[in-house]
Amino acid sequence: DQQVKQNSPSLSVQEGRISILNCDYTNSMFDYFLWYKKYPAEGPTFLISISSIKDKNEDGRFTVFLNKSAKHLSLHIVPSQPGDSAVYFCAARIGAMRFGAGTRLTVKP
Amino acid sequence: DTGVSQDPRHKITKRGQNVTFRCDPISEHNRLYWYRQTLGQGPEFLTYFQNEAQLEKSRLLSDRFSAERPKGSFSTLEIQRTEQGDSAMYLCASSATSGSLNEQFFGPGTRLTVL
Numbered sequence: 196d197q198q199v200k201q202n203s204p205s206l207s208v209q210e211g212r213i214s215i216l217n218c219d220y221t222n223s224m225f226d227y228f229l230w231y232k233k234y235p236a237e238g239p240t241f242l243i244s245i246s247s248i249k250d251k252n253e254d255g256r257f258t259v260f261l262n263k264s265a266k267h268l269s270l271h272i273v274p275s276q277p278g279d280s281a282v283y284f285c286a287a288r289i290g291a292m293r294f295g296a297g298t299r300l301t302v303k304p
Numbered sequence: 305d306t307g308v309s310q311d312p313r314h315k316i317t318k319r320g321q322n323v324t325f326r327c328d329p330i331s332e333h334n335r336l337y338w339y340r341q342t343l344g345q346g347p348e349f350l351t352y353f354q355n356e357a358q359l360e361k362s363r364l365l366s367d368r369f370s371a372e373r374p375k376g377s378f379s380t381l382e383i384q385r386t387e388q389g390d391s392a393m394y395l396c397a398s399s400a401t402s403g404s405l406n407e408q409f410f411g412p413g414t415r416l417t418v419l
Binding site: 199201204229231236237238239240241244284286290291292293294295296297 | 308337339344345346347348349352360362395397407408409410411412413
């Protein structure tokens with residue numbers, strides 16, 4: 196059973212524009228949501244997180260929004276840079292973490 | 305380098321052979337996790353330890369898989385009688401229990417190919 200879903204396998208945006216990555220989940224018991232970024236040949240690296248009791252968390256160019264009623268979260272990257280090109284995984288935690296399948300972001304110069 | 309390390313980075317084996325992977329977590333982290341990732345998917349949780357105690361195991365962890373963390377530091381993941389379906393990237397992560405986030409830091413992974 197896939198409790199965390201990323202329905203867009205890829206996203207392409209122009210440098211300087213906003214990138215919006217989406218994630219849906221099914222389990223209302225998740226207490227933390229996290230975004231990880233992965234480059235080829237490396238393990239995922241932590242990017243930003245949000246507690247289930249909040250609806251927004253911002254860190255520099257990265258903002259995560261949580262809509263509990265819709266069981267949806269999103270990651271906004273503004274402005275997007277070519278170095279942001281990577282696979283982004285959404286993860287939700289209840290004990291162990293459950294990951295989505297990832298979205299490959301390409302930022303074009 | 306004080307990050308999570310994994311050894312080997314790549315392993316090619318024949319079906320039916322046993323393989324063992326090692327993970328060295330960040331030294332002050334008491335939690336250690338194993339994940340498996342196949343092409344086009346996110347990491348799938350396999351098991352995790354707090355110190356030397358194995359606290360949770362996924363249904364994905366068949367009886368051919370065994371993980372240990374004997375001294376609460378490094379961990380090993382053994383797969384017995386490997387099958388072609390075991391081919392995947394095996395990721396290790398570690399975290400500290402202090403604080404509320406428990407952010408996990410991942411190693412580079414061990415890529416297993418079963419021929």
